[in-house]
Amino acid sequence: MRLSQAPTPRPTAVVVLADGLTLRGQGVGAVGEAVGELCFNTAMTGYQEILTDPSYAGQIITFTFPHIGNVGANAEDIENASPAAATAARGAVFRTLPTSPSNWRAQLDLGAWMKRRGVIGIGGVDTRALTARIREKGMPHAVIAHNPTGHFDIDALLAKAREWPGLEGRDLAREVTTLQSYSHDETAWRWGEGYGRAEGAGPHVVVIDYGVKRNILRLLAENGTRVTVAPATASFEDIMAKKPDGVVLSNGPGDPAATGEYALPVIRKLIETKTPVFGVCLGHQLLALAAGARTKKMAQGHHGANHPVKDLETGKVEIVSMNHGFTVDADSLPDNVEPTFVSLFDGTNSGIRLKDAPAFSVQHHPEASPGPQDSFGVFKRFVDGLTKAA
Numbered sequence: 001m002r003l004s005q006a007p008t009p010r011p012t013a014v015v016v017l018a019d020g021l022t023l024r025g026q027g028v029g030a031v032g033e034a035v036g037e038l039c040f041n042t043a044m045t046g047y048q049e050i051l052t053d054p055s056y057a058g059q060i061i062t063f064t065f066p067h068i069g070n071v072g073a074n075a076e077d078i079e080n081a082s083p084a085a086a087t088a089a090r091g092a093v094f095r096t097l098p099t100s101p102s103n104w105r106a107q108l109d110l111g112a113w114m115k116r117r118g119v120i121g122i123g124g125v126d127t128r129a130l131t132a133r134i135r136e137k138g139m140p141h142a143v144i145a146h147n148p149t150g151h152f153d154i155d156a157l158l159a160k161a162r163e164w165p166g167l168e169g170r171d172l173a174r175e176v177t178t179l180q181s182y183s184h185d186e187t188a189w190r191w192g193e194g195y196g197r198a199e200g201a202g203p204h205v206v207v208i209d210y211g212v213k214r215n216i217l218r219l220l221a222e223n224g225t226r227v228t229v230a231p232a233t234a235s236f237e238d239i240m241a242k243k244p245d246g247v248v249l250s251n252g253p254g255d256p257a258a259t260g261e262y263a264l265p266v267i268r269k270l271i272e273t274k275t276p277v278f279g280v281c282l283g284h285q286l287l288a289l290a291a292g293a294r295t296k297k298m299a300q301g302h303h304g305a306n307h308p309v310k311d312l313e314t315g316k317v318e319i320v321s322m323n324h325g326f327t328v329d330a331d332s333l334p335d336n337v338e339p340t341f342v343s344l345f346d347g348t349n350s351g352i353r354l355k356d357a358p359a360f361s362v363q364h365h366p367e368a369s370p371g372p373q374d375s376f377g378v379f380k381r382f383v384d385g386l387t388k389a390a
C-alpha cells in the first residue's frame with residue numbers, strides 16, 4: 001500500500017531567531033512582521049486570554065499544545081482592559097494551523113480574530129523542538145513575518161532580530177496602560193449568565209494599571225469592592241485623592257526595574273502611609289523593589305497554566321497560572337520582607353509579605369484566565385483585610 005503524500009505548501013510565514021535559525025510555515029492572522037522575545041506557553045486552553053494578556057507586550061508566544069484554535073474566538077474571553085493593550089503578544093507560533101472552530105461560543109475562527117487584532121501567526125512549526133531549544137538556550141530575540149506571496153528577505157529579518165534591544169531595561173507599562181481613570185463593575189463569568197455587574201458599596205480599591213488583566217478587576221468586583229482603575233503614571237496624590245481603602249498593583253509587561261523609575265516612589269509612599277497593598281506579577285516585582293529587593297531576568301521564564309507553588313505559611317500546594325520573564329531575587333529580600341510562596345518547578349520566589357506594613361503580593365496569577373482557580377481565595381483575603389481595617 002502506498003500512502004499518498006499531500007504536497008508541501010509554499011511557506012507563507014517565517015520565524016527568524018537572532019542566532020540564525022529560520023523556521024518556515026504557513027501564515028495565519030495578520031500579515032506583516034513583528035520583533036520580540038520568543039517564549040513558550042504550556043497552557044492547554046485559554047489561547048484567547050493568553051493572546052490578549054497585556055503582559056505579553058514585546059513577546060512572541062510558542063504554544064506547546066499542538067491544537068490551538070479548536071474553540072474559535074469570541075468577544076468575551078478578552079483580558080486587555082485598555083485599548084492601548086489590544087495587541088499584546090506580537091505573534092503566535094503553532095504546531096498546526098487552526099482548524100474550523102467547533103464551539104457554541106465561537107464567533108470567529110482564530111485566524112480571522114488574530115487578523116482583526118493585528119496578531120501575526122505561523123502554523124506548521126515543530127514546536128516541541130523549538131521549545132526544547134528555548135529550554136536549553138533561553139528565550140531568543142526573533143522576528144515573525146507573514147507574507148502571502150511567500151517572499152522573505154531573511155537577512156533583513158535576521159538583522160532586525162539581532163538589532164532588537166530586548167526586554168531588559170524596557171518600560172512597556174506606559175505603552176499599555178489606560179490614559180484615564182475609570183470605574184469597573186464587571187464581575188466573574190458564570191455558565192449560562194456570562195459576566196455579571198457589581199452593585200455593592202463595599203471597600204474602594206484603586207488598581208494601578210501597568211497592563212492589567214480584566215479578570216483581576218472582575219474578581220475584585222466579585223468580592224464586593226468598588227473598583228477604580230488608574231493610569232500607571234498616576235502620582236501618589238492622584239491615587240490618594242480617590243480615597244482608596246486599598247491599592248492593587250497590577251500585572252504588566254516589560255522590565256520591573258525600568259517601570260520602577262516612576263512606580264517605586266508611589267509604592268514607597270503607599271507603604272509608608274500603611275495603605276493596604278496587593279500586587280500581582282509585575283505588581284509583585286514592583287512591591288519587592290520598593291521594599292528594597294532586586295529583580296533579575298530569567299532564562300526561560302514561567303508561562304503556563306500548570307505551575308505548582310507552595311504556600312509557605314500553610315504548606316499547601318496550589319496549581320497556578322504563570323506568565324513572567326523576570327523574577328524577584330529571593331536572596332535579596334530585606335529582613336522586613338517575608339517570602340510567602342515558592343515555585344515548586346525551580347524554587348524561585350512566588351510571593352512576599354511585608355512584616356511592618358499591610359502589603360503582600362504574588363508572582364503567579366490568582367485571577368487565572370486562563371488556568372486553575374486554586375488561588376481565587378487571595379482576592380477574598382485582600383478584601384476581607386480592607387473590610388476589617390475600615
Ligand SMILES: NC(=O)CC[C@H](N)C(=O)O
Nearest residue numbers: 055251252281282325326
Ligand atoms: N505577567 C506579568 O505581570 C509579567 C511581569 C514582567 N513583565 C515579567 O515578565 O516578569
